[in-house]
Amino acid sequence: PYHIGSGTAEFGNGTTTVQAQIVASAMSTELSRVSLRHGDTDAAAYDTGAFASAGTTVAGKAVHGAALRLRELLVEAATTLSGRDAADVRLCPDGALVDATVIGFGDLIAAVDAEHRQESATGPRVVATGIERGDLRSIAFNVQAFRVAVNTETGAVAILQSVHAADAGTVMNPQQCLGQVEGGVAQGIGSALYEEIMLDGKGVPLTPVLRTYRVPQMADIPVTEVMFAETSDRLGPYGAKSMSESPFNPVAAALANAIRRAIGTRPYETPMSRDRIWRLGRT
Structure with missing residues (x-):
């Protein structure tokens, strides 16, 4: 029976799932009883935008605020109907539970003030x-480590081990957050080792298609061991922090450190392609 109108847009990172989870938790109901309409100004008049890690910590916090207010209204209605204190009321999937009696949603809605x-x-x-402008937000922390082997004859870099530690506060959806970390690491490896736009000197790209613009293949991406720190953030909904782009950030630096330890010379330019690493190995 719960419908969410969220201004933010889903673009594959699981924002809509997490927002539905937030409402299900706040309203003590099942996830199957929560529906969400997003990216539509008929559903929510305004949103700051689906960028800058705002899906959970800004839009999700607004959803959380709305759910808490709705819970408060339904509990107040249950106290009016039952004559009991708010502490004696528990919301459940079918309404409000007072002692052993369930007050259905129809009665609860009718008892809520007309203005709501x-x-x-x-x-x-x-x-x-619920409204959240994102003025106060905590920062996620990410640490990446690599073990690499460098072929000094060709400059090829092989990643032997990849470990990533992330502080996302309370991890709202571990499987989705794991996917974000793995994806961020894969994207970071692409920009650190392979991806480069080459120009002809007149501003014309020499790498206009994926055949010439090298992106990592599945065989290039190692399995990354992901560890989540057990923390909780007082600013985020249920203690959550953002994640989104942050797993990408330490990847290139960690690879550069590992390559320096392998060949004795630090790379300062990305991508750390085979030709560049080959030349560094001879300095």
């Missing part, structure tokens, strides 16, 4: 709004 009710195609509903 709204007519819809499916009947009256209670509406609550």
